[in-house]
Amino acid sequence: MPPIDCEDQELLEGFLAETTELLEKLDDDLITLEKSSDDTELMNRIFRSIHTIKGASSFLGFDLLVKVAHKTEDVLNRLRKRELVVTPEIMDVILEATDLVKLLVADIKAGEIQERETEGTIAKLLPFLTENAGVAQPPAAGATPTEPVATAATEQPQPTPVVETSSAAPSTPPATASVPVPAPQPAANVAPKKIPAPPKPSDAKGDDLSDSSTVRVDVKRLDDLMNQVGELVLERNRMIQINQDLQQGDANRPDFQEEFGKLTKRMSFVTSELQMQVLKMRMIPVEKVFKKFPRIVRSMSRDLGKEVDLQIFGEETELDRSVVDEIGDPLIHLIRNAMDHGLESPDERMAAGKSRVGTLVLAAVHEGNQIIISIKDDGRGIDTERVGRKAVEKGLLSEDQLAAMSQREMFDLIFLPGFSTKEKATDLSGRGVGMDVVKTNIKKLNGLIEIKSEKGQGSEFILRLPLTLAIIQSLLVEVEGEVYSIPLSSVLETIRVDQRKFHMIGGQEVLKLRDMVLPLIRLQKVFNVQQRYERDDICYVVVVGAADKRMGLVVTRLVGQQEVAIKSLGNYLANIPGIAGSTILGDGRVTLIVDPVGMIEGNE
Amino acid sequence: MQDALVPIKVDAAHGELIQLVSFNLDQEEYGVDVLKVREIIRMPIVTRVPNTPNYVEGVINLRGKVIPIISMRKKFSLTEAENDKQTRIMVMDVEGELMGFIVDAVSEVIRISGSEIQPSPAVVSGGIDQECIAGVINQAERLLVLLKLEMMFSRDEKKFFTGM
Incomplete structure (x- = not known):
């Protein structure tokens, strides 16, 4: 060699x-x-x-x-x-x-x-x-x-x-x-x-090939950052000065409070600017992932003999590189899925009264602090009957279970590992791995996945992902005196309920929420928190969702919403079930971040 | 810490000089290599971490870094004691990770020569696992148990920590 x-x-x-x-x-x-x-x-x-x-x-x-x-x-x-x-x-x-x-x-x-x-x-x-x-x-x-x-x-x-x-x-x-x-x-x-x-x-x-260990940063952004840091240094000097004044007993000066208040405001302004800047530097357009798709779609459509018009929207949407690195695979699988299972061959399409060329729309858009990526085809849609039958054939669930399923749950069957409607595995699909990968990766990112599909009209896969993994919006909750933080991206809603409305089904506490039966987890139990308060019938349920599952976390009280920076717990405490990490609150205290995804999985 | 550093005569023939931080735990005195100790702090507010071994007291915020806190007493199955004014957390480097250990009191930094370390007798103090004892230092008035931090956690414990 x-x-x-x-x-x-x-x-x-x-x-x-x-x-x-x-x-x-x-x-x-x-x-x-x-x-x-x-x-x-x-x-x-x-x-x-x-x-x-x-x-x-x-x-x-x-x-x-x-x-x-x-x-x-x-x-x-x-x-x-x-x-x-x-x-x-x-x-x-x-x-x-x-x-x-x-x-x-x-x-x-x-x-x-x-x-x-x-x-x-x-x-x-x-x-x-x-x-x-x-x-x-x-x-x-x-x-x-x-x-x-x-x-x-x-x-x-x-x-x-x-x-x-x-x-x-x-x-x-x-x-x-x-x-x-x-x-x-x-x-x-x-x-x-x-x-x-x-x-x-x-x-x-x-x-x-795409390497994520190096970042190219716009020089302008770097200059802006330097500016902000310069300001921060000034504010620090000001703070040292104020502290000295305080030591020397000038604190009684009438304008001291005002001075200090002003300083705090400026500090907080500069810090949030700085945070934004750094966050922006970590952001890259989703284009980085999207741009390889035309190529994939082209070669697949040639292989499969299908005609496809791929339309891409919102490729300039920016998100954190940690997220960008992770969504490549799931998206490829979803596109393959749409190409292989969703879209029909030109002849089938003609027979169904559609145009020869199928459309595949890939779109990304910001919504709040989430990014929504949708993959939509105008193919045959998901045939829930066939999906259900296959799942039973493969022994993934029983007839009775199938009979009890809603349309939604049927869609979710395609995410089961080992599930495939293909009789034979091909180069492209059929091993029942792809969609499982999608689900796992999206869960890992704290994201949600939603399927809309109509037979004969096509299907749409909607991914909701957090913009960044380093700083998150979180909901602070109190469990018998201990404060925990739940990533807001997983929180769907919060409800104040009377505990007497809880039901027991097969040893599992549930709550009837509109037309849905919501399994409940008492954080107090899973985290072994000592009961501190008199038993109160009124409590709060935080409804969390991961990928396609929903679950209610029972807490004593809601504290509020806060933007928190995620801190790792270090190697020694990296694997505590139900805990994703920790964060430091304004008062310097450490608060643990709940891992709803892990919890939902653990409960399955 | 009011005691001055105790100077100990060093005989070059007796091997290299080692500096130890000595601390107290349930009437006994222990020592760890000074290079492993990052800092010694008073008890801050500890956040409990659920579903961990009982000797994991929780985590604290050490200037923006979250580190685990271990109770030495509980780790060595000694009787528990209330925290008092003397109670300290020794932040130490355990195999590259910072960890805080709660001890009754930190007394001083002492220098010994390597030759003063004797292998530990078969039975030393009550509950301490033999593995993490590097040796015993026997000086005129005192007996010091030298701890080996890398051996603080058994394989099973590490397994729990790093992935079940």
Whole structure:
């Protein structure tokens, strides 16, 4: 195996960050290009991206990568010069080549250069170069017509912002040190071995490319932050001054109180500004996730022989990176689900009196401190009867249970692990894993999932997610003198009730709430809180929901709503059932954050 | 802490010098390596954490960081005592994690040479697990039990803490 001799870790990191970014954009651009092939600007941008990748990788000596990128570039060059016309076939090959490039970059990132089969993909590129052979002979890399771009490309890896590399350093394994390294005979090693073919776009490997350990921050935002910090320093000095005055007995001065009041106000203003700024820096547009979907939808629709019009709305909606990192997978599964199960084939659609082309709408929108992402198709909708039957067949529930189920509960069946309506597992679906993943991930994020579906009309999956995981709105409740905090994102409503209205069903306390039977959990019992008050019949029930489940937490009193920063309890107390973490209240006291999700699961 | 540091003659031949923080627990004196002790604080308000072993008193806010508080008395199954003016929390570094331990009183920092540490006799004090005793220091007037913090929690206890 040829070793990569990369002396300069920083250079390599710069290359990876740059290439990853380019590749992410490239996918999107390519799909757009297929739709609007006359866009010269777009064409040029695509060409430049792949050219930059080629230039940088040749500079660093990644020969396999150069080879693939080079051939792709040649094809793109012909497209650019209008010697070729954009057709789905060409796009297929170019996309395949892009995937291969991604795979190779992922290898470099992982620190293991593997021998990959590149010949196949390159061979597919070649026909597009040899037709009209005259013009097609590609010039050597250095002599490429776009000279200025070439220089820019080789230079790019160096000026990596320091912020980025330094923060990336800890997370990058001591990779390059131990990297198996390049040999003099690099290009020759493309033996026609049986080696994994380029990945499907939906393969996890491609997703890994997007790195979340580094952040690119707008310089303006950074400047704003510096400003705020400057103000904070001023206020601190002012505070020290006031404290000194106080020590010296000036506290009786008539304006002292006013001074202090003003200071407090300014402090709180600066702090909340600062909080906003930092929060904003952690925010990234959901576009980061959305932009890989056109690609996935395209390849799936070709595989499945379905015609789909994917519409994306609200991709500029920002949310915390911790959330963005987590929603990629669930969304892919939901899209696959919609493509595979939801949308019908063109013929079926015609027969049902719909247009040949199915519509898939992916939308993101802010609502309060939540983000709502919806995936909506106009396909056949969920056939609850069939779903119910399948669930019984698979032994996931009994006939009696099925009979007692509401429409809503039937929808929820599709989230059961191992559930699938497919007779046979295919590449795309049928193993009954996908929707289970969706549910688990959404729960992990403290999110809710809702299904709307009408047979023959289509279905809609609505995800409600918190904007950030670091600072949350919470409801403070009191349980026999102890204060606990419940994430507001899980709270659906609070009710003041008389305990005599509780019923017992099979040893489980429940409350009849409108048309729903709500299972209850007494926080006092699960947290072993000593009874402090005289037994009072009036109590409060906090209705919480996680994904598709609802439950009522019985508490003594509601204290109020507060924005709290989540603090971990450390390794030693990380796994207490029902407790998600802790937070510090205004008076400096620690309060535990209840984990409604875990509680609901624990109660199942 | 009013006692001055007790100087102890060091003989170079007797091995390296070790500094210990000594504290009291139910009539007995214990010592831990001074480098493990981050700070010593008075009892703040402790927030109880449900469903934990009885010796976990709860958590406190240590300047913005939430750390667990362990009662040494309960951990070693000694008789419980009311907190008084002498009661202190020793914030210590246990395998990279900060933890607070409630002790009856913290007395002083002492220096000993490594050779003064003797292996602990088969039976030392009542309930203390033998594993976490690194040795015994026998000086003219006093007997000091040297604790090994890494061994404070048995494997099972750690299992409980870090994931059941």
